[in-house]
Amino acid sequence: MRRYFAFRATRQGLVAIYDALLFLMVVILISEGMFLYTATTAGRNGELSDDHYQHLADTGRIMVEALSLNESYPMPMIEWSNSTDNETRPLDHWVAPSEADTVQWLLDSFVELTRRNEDESGSWNGTYDTGTIMPIVNAIFAENRLVGTDHAWLFLYLGEVELFGSNAVGSVEDLPEDRWASSSNYTLVVNEPTVISYEAELRYFIWLQ
Amino acid sequence: MRGEIGVFEDLQTLLVIVVGIGILLTSTLYNWSAFGSVEEDQEMFDEVEHLVEQIEAWDRLMAINSYGSHYPEFQLRQSSLDGMSNTDFQDHIRSDLNYNIIFDDLVIPGSDHDPESNYSFYEFGKPVPEGKETLVTHIQYSLVFEELLSGGDYDVSLRHACIMTVVVWR
Numbered sequence: 001m002r003r004y005f006a007f008r009a010t011r012q013g014l015v016a017i018y019d020a021l022l023f024l025m026v027v028i029l030i031s032e033g034m035f036l037y038t039a040t041t042a043g044r045n046g047e048l049s050d051d052h053y054q055h056l057a058d059t060g061r062i063m064v065e066a067l068s069l070n071e072s073y074p075m076p077m078i079e080w081s082n083s084t085d086n087e088t089r090p091l092d093h094w095v096a097p098s099e100a101d102t103v104q105w106l107l108d109s110f111v112e113l114t115r116r117n118e119d120e121s122g123s124w125n126g127t128y129d130t131g132t133i134m135p136i137v138n139a140i141f142a143e144n145r146l147v148g149t150d151h152a153w154l155f156l157y158l159g160e161v162e163l164f165g166s167n168a169v170g171s172v173e174d175l176p177e178d179r180w181a182s183s184s185n186y187t188l189v190v191n192e193p194t195v196i197s198y199e200a201e202l203r204y205f206i207w208l209q
Numbered sequence: 210m211r212g213e214i215g216v217f218e219d220l221q222t223l224l225v226i227v228v229g230i231g232i233l234l235t236s237t238l239y240n241w242s243a244f245g246s247v248e249e250d251q252e253m254f255d256e257v258e259h260l261v262e263q264i265e266a267w268d269r270l271m272a273i274n275s276y277g278s279h280y281p282e283f284q285l286r287q288s289s290l291d292g293m294s295n296t297d298f299q300d301h302i303r304s305d306l307n308y309n310i311i312f313d314d315l316v317i318p319g320s321d322h323d324p325e326s327n328y329s330f331y332e333f334g335k336p337v338p339e340g341k342e343t344l345v346t347h348i349q350y351s352l353v354f355e356e357l358l359s360g361g362d363y364d365v366s367l368r369h370a371c372i373m374t375v376v377v378w379r
Contacts, residue, residue, distance in 0.1 A: 014223075021226055028233045032240070048254045048346070055261070059349050062282045066351035068368045070316070099275040100366035144315075144370050147347045 050180075053206070056146060057182040061153075061204040064141050065104040065184060073136045075101065078113070082126035094128065104184075106137050111157065111188050111200045121192075134164070141165035141204075149206045157186075157200040179207040253344040256306045256377050261348060263302050264310075264373070269293075272353035275363050285312065285371055287354045290331040298333040309334040309376040314352055316369040334376075343378040 069075055075090040092101060095109040113128040134155070141153055142165045152166035152175060161172065169175055186200035264270060265283045272284040290312055302310070310333050317329040337343060352371035356364040 018223065018226075021223075021230060025226070025230050025233065028230065028237055031237050032233065047251070048258070052254075052258055056348060059283070062284070063349040063351045063370065066282075066284055066353070066368055067370060068366055097366075100368065102368070144349065146349055147372075 053180045053208075054182070056149070057180040057204060057206045060144070060146055060151065060206060061182040061184065061202070064144050064204075065102065065107075065202075067103050067140055067144070069101045069106075069136070073140060076106075076132035076136055078132065079129040080126050081129070085126070091133065103137055103140055106133055107155070107186055107200070107202060108188075109133065110137075111186050111198055114157070115188055115190065115198050134162070138164040142167070146206065148209055150209055151204065151206045153205065154203040155200070156203065158198070175205060176207045179205045181205050253306065253377050253379075256304055256308075257344060257346045257375050260302060260304055260308055260310070260375055260377070261346075267301055269301075272351075273355060273363060273365070275365050277361075277363060283350065284368075285350045285352045287314075287352050287369075290352075291328060293331070293333075295333050302333070304377065306377045306379055307335050308378075309337045311374045312350075312352070313372050313374065314369050315372060337376050338378065341378045343376050346375045348373045348375070 075092060077088050078091050078094055079086060079088045080094065081087070091106070091109055095105075095112050097105045110130055110133045113130050113133075116124040117127045117130075137155075141151070145151055150166065150168040152169050153164050154172065155162045155164065163169070163172055182204045184202040184204075186202060188198040188200070190196045190198070268279065269289050270286055271279045272286040274280055298310075302308075311330055312332075313330040314328070350371045350373060352369045353365050354367040354369070356367075358364055
């Protein structure tokens with residue numbers, strides 16, 4: 001009888017140890033689960049958020065749009081011509097800058113002169129050669145690339161897409177999938193007898209090298 | 210030991226469980242220590258973002274248009290940078306970590322640095338120490354110069370490309 005009780009006591013002690021170990025294992029497994037959850041939500045090895053890279057794209061676009069022409073990139077000369085006459089003048093003669101001759105104004109002017117070229121009312125009595133504007137915009141964008149990134153920009157106007165400012169890619173299809181974009185609207189609304197919209201968009205891309 | 214004990218068969222099973230718990234425990238401790246270092250790294254990146262947010266929210270650094278109002282999009286006001294002391298800057302731009310911030314005018318080369326008129330760069334914060342782990346980030350802004358005209362308006366046609374370099378360390 002004494003031996004029987006001794007065996008019972010040993011057995012109960014082992015059961016208690018087993019149960020305690022089982023409980024510990026459950027706690028560790030829960031802890032592992034928490035680690036896996038937090039590790040996937042915090043990113044690896046510390047990194048700037050996607051929002052930050054989006055911010056870099058936005059500030060890059062805002063900066064280049066705000067830059068004014070300088071000695072390296074002077075005012076483009078624009079030729080106006082019709083069947084009998086022609087005249088070449090600086091761009092600010094044809095389209096007055098609002099407060100500064102910025103890149104933003106260059107793009108606004110491009111849209112405005114293209115609109116005049118397509119105006120069928122004859123108000124402008126000729127066409128403007130806008131071919132000197134975009135190379136300057138292109139050069140200023142290409143010159144102001146952020147360290148550690150590559151970039152390209154698109155100008156979409158009247159269904160046409162132009163890719164500029166990049167040595168890394170030559171077409172829209174070549175743009176990398178991991179990239180950030182920032183856009184500006186250059187839509188021009190003309191209140192003629194019927195409202196006419198000239199939709200244009202500047203889309204700026206950056207990606208990490 | 211013979212017979213069923215708790216949910217286990219014998220001491221061999223107990224040994225397997227103990228070793229298993231040991232492996233799990235070691236793995237957990239390693240993972241949490243690795244995650245702790247990731248969090249420390251992330252703290253520096255978060256602090257850079259915090260500094261940038263403070264700078265862009267400070268109206269004194271915002272450029273004004275020709276009528277004296279702020280632009281809706283952030284551009285740097287050169288005259289504010291030009292006359293600002295390091296103490297004034299650090300009183301407004303605060304961080305739990307150490308920082309050094311440089312606004313470098315990319316149009317005026319460093320060799321043409323002229324303290325009497327236009328600076329080519331504006332530096333604030335503490336000097337960057339050698340041998341410390343630092344995080345460096347660059348952001349582009351346009352630097353708008355202004356000139357008060359006789360009618361009360363401003364000539365803001367002069368603008369330079371500017372790069373802001375933010376360095377943080379513990």
